[in-house]
Amino acid sequence: MNPNDRQRNDRFPQSPARRRLFTAAAAVTGSLAAWPTLTLAGAAGPGTNRLVLVILRGGLDGLGAAPAIGDPDFAAARGPLGQFAAPPLRVDPTFALHPSLVELHAMVGQREAAIVHAVGLPYRERSHFDAQQVLESGGTRPYELSTGWLGRALVASGSKGLALNTTVPLVLRGRADVDTWAPSVLPDPSADLVARLERMYAGDPALATALERARQLRADSPMATQDAAPAGMAASGPRPGAFVTLSRRAAEFLAQANGPQAAVLEIGGWDTHANQTNPNGPLAAGLRQLDLGLAALRAGLAADGAWQRTAVVVVSEFGREVAVNGTLGTDHGTGGVAFLLGGAVQGGRVVADWPGLAKGQRYEGRDLRITTDLRAVLKGVLGDHLKIASRSLDAEVFPDSAKVRPLQLLRG
Amino acid sequence: MAVSPQLQAAIAAHRFGLGEPDLGIVSRDAEGWLAAQIGPADPARGSGLLDTPGALRLVAEERERRVAAKNPPPGMTAEQVVSGHYREVLIADARSRLATAAATQRPFAERLQWFWANHFTVSVLKGSTRGLVGAFERDAIRPNIAGRFETLLVAATTHPAMLRYLDNWLSAGPHSRIVALEARRAARRDEGTRVSGINENLAREVLELHTLGAEGARNGAYTQADVTAFAAVLSGWRIARDPAADASRFDPDWHEPGRKTVLGKSYPEGPNALYELLHDLARHPAAARFVATKLARHFVADEPPPALVDRLAAVYLKSDGQLGELYRELIHHEAAWTPLPAKLKTPEEFVVSTARLLAAGERMFERPEVNAGGAVFSLGQRVMAAPSPAGWSDRGDDWLGPDAVWKRVEWATRVADRAGRSVDARRLAVESLGPRLGAESARQIERAADGSQALALLLLAPEFQRR
Numbered sequence: 001m002n003p004n005d006r007q008r009n010d011r012f013p014q015s016p017a018r019r020r021l022f023t024a025a026a027a028v029t030g031s032l033a034a035w036p037t038l039t040l041a042g043a044a045g046p047g048t049n050r051l052v053l054v055i056l057r058g059g060l061d062g063l064g065a066a067p068a069i070g071d072p073d074f075a076a077a078r079g080p081l082g083q084f085a086a087p088p089l090r091v092d093p094t095f096a097l098h099p100s101l102v103e104l105h106a107m108v109g110q111r112e113a114a115i116v117h118a119v120g121l122p123y124r125e126r127s128h129f130d131a132q133q134v135l136e137s138g139g140t141r142p143y144e145l146s147t148g149w150l151g152r153a154l155v156a157s158g159s160k161g162l163a164l165n166t167t168v169p170l171v172l173r174g175r176a177d178v179d180t181w182a183p184s185v186l187p188d189p190s191a192d193l194v195a196r197l198e199r200m201y202a203g204d205p206a207l208a209t210a211l212e213r214a215r216q217l218r219a220d221s222p223m224a225t226q227d228a229a230p231a232g233m234a235a236s237g238p239r240p241g242a243f244v245t246l247s248r249r250a251a252e253f254l255a256q257a258n259g260p261q262a263a264v265l266e267i268g269g270w271d272t273h274a275n276q277t278n279p280n281g282p283l284a285a286g287l288r289q290l291d292l293g294l295a296a297l298r299a300g301l302a303a304d305g306a307w308q309r310t311a312v313v314v315v316s317e318f319g320r321e322v323a324v325n326g327t328l329g330t331d332h333g334t335g336g337v338a339f340l341l342g343g344a345v346q347g348g349r350v351v352a353d354w355p356g357l358a359k360g361q362r363y364e365g366r367d368l369r370i371t372t373d374l375r376a377v378l379k380g381v382l383g384d385h386l387k388i389a390s391r392s393l394d395a396e397v398f399p400d401s402a403k404v405r406p407l408q409l410l411r412g
Numbered sequence: 413m414a415v416s417p418q419l420q421a422a423i424a425a426h427r428f429g430l431g432e433p434d435l436g437i438v439s440r441d442a443e444g445w446l447a448a449q450i451g452p453a454d455p456a457r458g459s460g461l462l463d464t465p466g467a468l469r470l471v472a473e474e475r476e477r478r479v480a481a482k483n484p485p486p487g488m489t490a491e492q493v494v495s496g497h498y499r500e501v502l503i504a505d506a507r508s509r510l511a512t513a514a515a516t517q518r519p520f521a522e523r524l525q526w527f528w529a530n531h532f533t534v535s536v537l538k539g540s541t542r543g544l545v546g547a548f549e550r551d552a553i554r555p556n557i558a559g560r561f562e563t564l565l566v567a568a569t570t571h572p573a574m575l576r577y578l579d580n581w582l583s584a585g586p587h588s589r590i591v592a593l594e595a596r597r598a599a600r601r602d603e604g605t606r607v608s609g610i611n612e613n614l615a616r617e618v619l620e621l622h623t624l625g626a627e628g629a630r631n632g633a634y635t636q637a638d639v640t641a642f643a644a645v646l647s648g649w650r651i652a653r654d655p656a657a658d659a660s661r662f663d664p665d666w667h668e669p670g671r672k673t674v675l676g677k678s679y680p681e682g683p684n685a686l687y688e689l690l691h692d693l694a695r696h697p698a699a700a701r702f703v704a705t706k707l708a709r710h711f712v713a714d715e716p717p718p719a720l721v722d723r724l725a726a727v728y729l730k731s732d733g734q735l736g737e738l739y740r741e742l743i744h745h746e747a748a749w750t751p752l753p754a755k756l757k758t759p760e761e762f763v764v765s766t767a768r769l770l771a772a773g774e775r776m777f778e779r780p781e782v783n784a785g786g787a788v789f790s791l792g793q794r795v796m797a798a799p800s801p802a803g804w805s806d807r808g809d810d811w812l813g814p815d816a817v818w819k820r821v822e823w824a825t826r827v828a829d830r831a832g833r834s835v836d837a838r839r840l841a842v843e844s845l846g847p848r849l850g851a852e853s854a855r856q857i858e859r860a861a862d863g864s865q866a867l868a869l870l871l872l873a874p875e876f877q878r879r
Contacts, residue, residue, distance in 0.1 A: 058800075080604055126616070126636065127626050129802055142630060168813045180813035182792075193825065193865055197872055200856045204874040206756075206812055211821070214814035268799055273579050273613050326609030327582040332616070364636075 048159075049344065049385045050254045051262040052297060052312040053150060053171065056290070057132060058270030060316035061330050062337035062368060063357075064283050065101065066115050066350075070094035073357040079324045085279035091115065095350045100287035103295035104339065111348035112298075113341035114409060116377055118352050120318060120370035124363075126332035128271065131317035136171035138375070138398045147174035149397050150262060153382050154178070156392045159261035162253055164246040172264055179217045179260065181249070243267045247293035251300020254310070261386070265293070270316060274327035290314070294341060308343035311385045311410060315374060321366045322357055335368035338377055344385060346411045373404050380406035415751055417442070422846040423749055426879045428711060429519030431765035434843045446743045449518040450736050453525035453554040456546075457515060458508030460500060467547040468572055468651065470501060474543070498543040502536060505546030506785040506795040510760075511777040514767040524557045524739065525549070526760075527710050532568035532622060533803035534577040536796050541577040545796045548573035561703060561733035562694035569618060569690060570661065572651045578801065583611035585647040585668025593665075610668070615642035617801045623693040625702035633698045638675055644668040645685045700728040704738070706806070711742060713754040714807045720747040753848070753878035756808035759791030761879070762820065766871055769844055770831050791819045824871040832864030841870045848875050 064081065068074050070093045075082045088096035089105040095115060097105045107113035123134040123142065130142035138149025151174025154161045161178040163169055172178045194215055201208035243265065250263045267290060275281040294312065301307040319336025335355075341347065355361050355369035363369040375398045382388045382397060383406050394402040415423070417440050424442035425432045432438065439445045462470060474497045481494050513522045529549045536542045552567040552574075568574055575581045584590050584607050591607060598605040616639045620626050624633050648667030662683040671678050672685065677692065679685035693699055704724035708716030723745060724738055731737040742748055757765065767777065785795045792811070798804050805811070841849050841857050853873040860866035870876060 125629060126639075127620055127629060128800065129620075130626050130630070142626070163813065165813065165815070168809070173809070180815040182815045182819075190825075192861065193868055194821070196856050196860070196865070196869060197821065200853050200869060200873060203850065203852060204878075206808070207817060207874055207877065210812050210814045210817035212814075214818035214821075217814060218818065271800075273611060274582060326584050326586075326607065326611050327579055329579075329611075331612050 048261060048309070049387075050301070050306055050310040051381065051385055052250065052254070052310065052342075053262070053264045054290070054294075054312065054314040055132075055135070055169070055171070055264065055266045056270045056286075056314065056316040057128075057266055057268040058272075058316070059128060059131070059318045059320055059332055060270045060336055061272055061276065061283060062117065062119075062316075062319040062335065063322060064272070064276060064320075064330070065098050065287060066091075066117060066337045067096050067098070068094055068117070068354070068357065069096045071354070071357050073361075077322050077357040077359075080277055080328060081324050081330070083277060085277075085284070091350060094354070095352075098284070098287050100284050101291045103291045103298075104341065107294075107298070107341050108348055112343060112345060113339060113347045114345055115350045116338040116340065116352065116372060116407075116409075117350060118335045118355050118368055118370060119338050119372040119374050119377060120335045121374050123318075124334055124370075126318070126334075128317060128332070133170065135315065135317045135374075136169060138171075138378075140400070145399070148172050149378065150264065151176040151178065153386060153388055153393075153397045154262060156388050156396060157261070157386045159386065160259075162250070162260035162263045164250050164263060164265045169264055169266065172262075179213050181217055181253070182246070243289050243293040244296050247296040248300055251297050255301055255304040255306045267293075272320070272329050273325065273331060274329040276324075276329045278328075298341070310342040311344045311381050312339075312341045313378065313381055314339040314341075319368055322362055322368055323366070333367035334363050335370040338374065340377070340381070340409055344410050346409060351407065351409065372407070375401055375404045376407045377409065379404065380409045384408075384410045415749055416847065419751060419847045420749065421445075422848040423751070423753075424743075425519075426765075426845075426848065427748075427753065427755070428523065428743065430513055430516075430523065430761065431768050431876075431879075432519075432844060433769050433771050433840065435846045436843075443743050446520050447740060449520040450739050451518075451521060451558050453521045453557055454512060454516050454518055456508045456550050456554065457512045458504060460504035461508055461550065462501060462543075462547055464544075464547045464551045464572065467501070467544045470498070470543050474498070498536075501543050501546065502796075503785070505549075507777050508546065509549070509795055510764055510767075510785070510788075513764045514772070514777060519768075520739075520743075521557065523711075525554055527707070528557050528564060529553045530798065530803040530806075531706065532564075532574065533798045533801050534571075534573040535798045535801075537799065538577055541573055544573035544576065549796075558736045558739070559734075560694070561699070561728070561735055562691055564735070565618075565622065565690050565694055566687065568622070569614070570649060570686070572661070574614070575649055575651060575661075578614035578617055579611045580614040580646050581650045582607075583614075583643065583647050584609060584666045585644055586610055587669055588647065588667055589665045607666075610640075610643050610647060612639050612643040615639050615646055618642070618690075618693070621802055623702065624696060624698040625705075628698045628702070631698070633696070634675060641672040641674045642689065644672045645674065645679055645689055648683070649686065694733050697725075697729065700725045700733070703733075704728055707738065707742060708748075710806050711755070712748050712750075714809070717747040720745050751848075753875070754808075755879050756811055757877060757879055758804060758811060759793040759816075759820075760788050760795065762791065762871075762877070763787045763823075765876070766824075766827060769840065769871075769876075770827075770835065772831075787823060791823055792816050820877070821868075821872060824868045828864045828866075828868035828871065832862070832867040835863070835867060837863065837866035837870045840867075841873070845873075845875050849873075850875060 067088050069088055084099055086099035090096045091108055104113055121134050122140040123131050133142045136148045137145040139145040148171035150171045154176035155174055161172050161176055163172055163180045165180055168178055168180055246265055253259045254263055269282055269286050272283045276283045298307055301310050315338045316336055319333045320330035321333040325331050353371040355371050359365050379393045383393055420442035421435045421438035424446055425435055425438050428446050477494045516522045534541050534545050534548050536545050548571050552571040556564040556567050586609050594605045594607045619634050628634055648663050650663045652661050669681055671680055674689055679689055704721050708720045724741055727737055727741045788795050837857055853875055857866050857869050860869055
């Protein structure tokens with residue numbers, strides 16, 4: 001524990017010790033309403049499950065992140081991309097993880113993480129913007145829906161959501177109770193000014209809502225006044241990237257008794273058209289950043305015992321072509337990989353109906369063929385973890401998806 | 413137009429411009445005031461700005477420094493040798509963009525310059541594009557905003573910044589001479605090839621983001637086969653080895669031989685095919701619709717009035733993509749003058765309009781202690797650093813997260829702390845917003861605890877946050 005953490009625990013009521021007490025009290029009374037701060041509408045009690053969605057924007061190369069090293073056609077299909085600067089981290093005889101994914105690999109070993117491969121959306125074209133719209137809206141065609149599947153799921157379960165971002169991503173839009181949070185570099189404005197602004201925004205609901213939520217969120221943030229990087233960080237090594245900082249902060253919010261039930265994090269930079277084999281190139285660096293962020297989430301939630309009730313889903317809008325392009329990168333494809341991790345996940349395995357990598361086995365001769373609908377993964381997690389009725393999943397959260405059966409991915 | 417001349421002046425200054433401290437500057441004829449601004453954008457202000465050949469020389473020098481960094485001098489790491497290479501240029505470019513917008517007498521033209529620079533996004537977030545973004549805006553966008561769309565499209569597509577940003581400079585036709593040569597060299601030396609094939613990135617984005625729109629793909633206006641063939645047309649469009657020799661940008665050794673069929677039409681081998689293809693794309697009805705929709709969305713509403721979009725698209729097709737005609741129609745159309753401001757300012761618009769409101773103009777961004785780019789960054793945007801080729805969002809929802817609004821409150825507080833004692837925010841609110849200033853905002857500004865708080869409230873008033 002660094003000095004800043006200790007100071008924080010002294011100053012704020014929600015220290016880990018206090019939270020444990022909290023859980024015990026709730027268990028004894030059998031009613032969360034007994035605790036006044038937990039009567040907020042939609043607030044998640046200390047025992048409720050937590051869901052984290054990590055969106056990798058730009059189209060993650062699934063075969064770069066989770067190479068099918070045991071597939072007989074892998075080496076020929078991937079060419080120079082089949083060579084890694086360090087040996088890939090073996091998961092089973094067929095699959096491995098990119099050498100940058102050290103922490104995720106350890107979680108697979110502890111049966112806390114699963115790899116879902118050859119997965120993708122019902123969308124089969126190659127536009128980032130359309131694919132991200134489908135990924136986040138939960139529809140089957142771009143722009144048929146203007147709200148997000150997680151937003152609708154949170155409405156169905158009466159839960160709160162949080163975007164670790166300055167703005168609300170589409171996936172959380174809807175009529176759900178959603179906050180956004182990102183680190184600040186400026187001092188807090190006075191409460192008096194905010195009160196006057198609230199009066200001024202009476203006629204502008206969009207601004208009024210945003211201001212009101214921001215104000216509450218600032219009051220709730222355990223580190224609201226401590227946004228600077230902890231002292232000593234600079235001396236002990238490089239500053240963590242933005243994603244790691246946001247992951248750490250997400251864990252703090254999620255661990256709070258009345259915190260959000262679902263959080264959304266995003267990282268861009270996955271559109272690796274070039275330079276993928278470079279050990280310091282965009283793919284390797286991005287995966288390292290992702291890996292550190294996932295580890296920070298785990299560490300933050302494990303300290304409060306919330307990790308056991310957590311499922312983290314890592315997805316991207318599409319995969320990339322199997323073959324290398326002219327610039328040692330890959331162009332937009334369809335099938336890719338998703339990761340699931342958390343104490344609630346039945347991990348230690350690769351979930352895939354593997355289509356193979358030979359040219360004839362690929363989609364349009366180019367891409368890893370999609371054999372698992374990403375919605376089956378998401379429905380499985382939402383149903384089991386957020387306890388959303390299958391009728392609602394089939395019709396509202398993912399409209400017209402009754403034929404897409406949820407996958408069993410969590411511990412029963 | 414049914415609105416009063418005073419209200420028209422306020423709408424012209426804020427919706428189509430970047431705000432004015434005193435609406436007196438807008439003549440009684442608000443539409444005429446805007447129409448007189450139509451033309452190429454003002455030359456960029458500031459010092460230390462490179463033209464395109466100069467920026468390319470800077471890029472070439474970085475390559476030399478990287479080579480030198482393989483044997484760094486004693487006591488230095490390789491990273492130290494190359495780090496900071498673009499620092500001064502990036503700071504000068506960002507300052508210039510903000511200072512030019514803050515000081516211009518033709519804010520409508522400047523807004524159009526921003527609009528097109530965002531439509532044809534190149535971003536410093538991509539390493540190979542750093543140092544070229546400012547030159548791209550100054551050389552490809554500024555002179556061309558009021559001519560034909562085709563002219564702008566050609567200038568943007570063939571500019572070295574775009575060729576690098578969307579990877580075209582590394583794209584070689586699979587049957588090009590360079591691929592054959594490289595394959596032989598690699599076999600002789602028993603190593604991997606350094607050049608092997610085509611990259612579709614630029615072809616796809618020209619279709620999807622610059623001309624026909626993603627809707628074009630969904631409606632079947634173009635297919636994956638068109639993207640691949642277009643990439644073959646684009647192969648060979650690279651960066652000249654000698655930056656001064658601007659003309660030799662097309663390298664036939666990298667070009668895919670043979671004719672190509674794009675959107676059902678056959679194009680010849682060689683550099684002229686690109687000009688022909690861009691000519692045809694600029695005349696496509698889907699491009700008319702796409703440009704009309706984006707322009708109306710930018711100035712009028714996130715979901716623009718269909719009547720306005722239809723009209724703009726018709727003018728586009730009739731005038732053969734004359735952008736000046738399009739702007740004239742936009743400012744003449746009744747739907748563009750609705751009194752209620754529907755658009756939320758982006759962080760960059762908010763920061764620059766604040767500078768203009770305080771008549772701080774160029775000074776605010778030239779003073780070294782004020783990091784103007786930093787202000788925009790703290791509000792969730794970054795000057796010349798859009799996150800993707802799609803550019804910054806033009807929808808209010810994307811800027812209205814609680815945190816985004818909170819950051820505006822924080823920044824306005826800080827600006828007002830510094831400037832609030834030297835201005836009378838009550839008078840400024842009336843002079844700048846005119847009849848747009850609502851009763852509640854006027855009352856809150858009037859009743860503020862002190863001058864700083866009054867100014868913060870003015871900056872954060874819905875009437876100033878929206879346009």
